[in-house]
Amino acid sequence: MSIATIVESVVDGSLPVGLRAYDGSSLGPPDAARTLELRTPRAVAYLATAPGDLGLARAWVTGDLAIHGIHPGDPYDVLVDLASVRFHRPTAAAALDAARELGLRGLTPPQPPPQEALPRWRRVAEGLRHNLVRDAGAIQHHYDVSNRFYELVLGPSMTYTCACYPREDATLEEAQENKYRLVFDKLRLEEGQRLLDLGCGWGGMVRYAARRGVRVTGVTLSRQQAQWAQRAIEQEGLADLAEVRHADYRDVTATGFDAVSSIGLTEHVGVRNYPSYFRFVLDRLRPGGLLLNHCITRPHNHRQETGPFIDRYVFPDGELTGSGRVIMAAQDAGLEVLHEENLRDHYALTLARWCANLVEHWDEAVAEVGEGTARVWGLYMAGSRLGFERGVVQLHQVLAVKPFADGSTGLPLRPWWRA
Structure with a gap:
């Protein structure tokens, strides 16, 4: 046969x-x-x-x-x-x-390739996931690959989250800048205000806000991201306004922020931890302060793990659920949800551009991280593009406010960012 x-x-x-x-x-x-x-x-x-x-x-x-x-x-x-x-x-x-x-x-399972995450990451009971040590390991598995590799794939913005395309033929850089503009405007940020950026990556949002006079603290669990971001802050002359810390978001003790941006963090938090996550955000904000939560979601509101390939090769311990579950957890924590929108078509375009960058810089990418790892990223990004195109996954931005004690928000008529 x-x-x-x-x-x-x-x-x-x-x-x-x-x-x-x-x-x-x-x-x-x-x-x-x-x-x-x-x-x-x-x-x-x-x-x-x-x-x-x-x-x-x-x-x-x-x-x-x-x-x-x-x-x-x-x-x-x-x-x-x-x-x-x-x-x-x-x-x-x-x-x-x-x-x-x-x-x-x-019929005997061969040894998995070295890019596959260790089995212990998958055998731990659900209730023990997302502690400080385990989350740090999961983040490092994905993000501490190579800053140079990410530069080749992501382009000059070094932004590893969904862009927002002002038009379909916009460049990736235009769309990423437009995404930061949208987040900044939704948060009604002004010169002199304070922003906390959770899961800040290579500091794109941190530097965008600091260029406009906002005082920004960013945190990331990736040491390589933090080092790259801090260098970029210093090179742009923004060190008096911005800093990126290599830390877990739960280690941030400062309060009274005018706004919190969370762009691509919730996927790593774990659905069981949504209540404590949104309570943490509530406690960091001043009354009248705003949250913009930007995350990948499912088209339903059940907790669903990401599947064996994504879990073992890309995002260990990643969990997704629907925007309704995100909104419910934010409301239950005491935040008032003002607006949400789905940008899934924008993520499909973003992933197509990232794949094009990987193709263009393939030889250098392989020299940097090895062909096996480069193949992982090509497969993951192409598959994710297909998932966003077909609605298997979505991308929601949720805007919320911490009300004053009397229930007021102090906000103008909405939506102000479209004015």
Whole structure:
């Protein structure tokens, strides 16, 4: 029984891409625009022992799976092709034939590639997640890859969150600047006010606000991000207004901030911790102070982990839920929610631009972090783009205020940022 026959036995309908295997067998349209090549027995073992995206990712990251017709920095087109493929369990006879063909070694899980996170991260009970040590490890796994690698992928803004496109043909830099402008305006920030930026990354929002005379404190759990951001602050001459600390957001004790921005942090907090997270924000704000919470969400309000590939290779311990759950937790903490909007189409465009940057700088990116890690990022960003396009994931900005004791907010008629 050939490898192609084994694959055919578990696919519903016809395969929209080509497939060829190391044993010389093939499947799919002969003139397919894209072809999957299973180069080694290990590739088949990965797919057989971890069906779905995890096995595919393992074979892809190690190079045991090649895909012809795409660039490894942007496998978006083949993911679109494969999105329509459905698999079923093989019949007993087909499974027996496959076992004979693959042998014991082919049915034994091979060693995962080194880019995969350690199993201990996934075996810890849910209630023990998101402590200070564990969260620091998860953040470092993703963000402390290489500042130079992120410069190549993200471009000059060094902004690793959804941009906001003023028009579809805007450049990535224009869209990221526009995102910071939108957050700044929603928060009604003015010269001399104080902003706390939680999960500040490489300090894009910190520096945007400081350039406009706002006093800003940013915190990130990534040491490499904090070092890069602090250098950028000093190079721009903003050190008298801004600082970025390598710290957990929970370590911030200062209060009385005019505004809090949280751009891309909530995904790492954990849904069980939303109540304490929003109480923390409430306690940091002065009465009348504003929060802008910007995070990836689901189209439903159930807690849902990110899936085995994302959890093991990209965002360990990441959890997503719907905007309704975010809003409910903010309200229960005592914040008044003023506005929310979904920017998921903007994130699809952002991810397409990041993939284009990775393709353009592929050789340098591989030299910086290795081909396996570069392949992880191409797969993750292309897959995320498809998820945002199809509504599997969304991106919501939620604006809220800490009311005064009498229930008033001191705010003008809304929405003021569109004036």
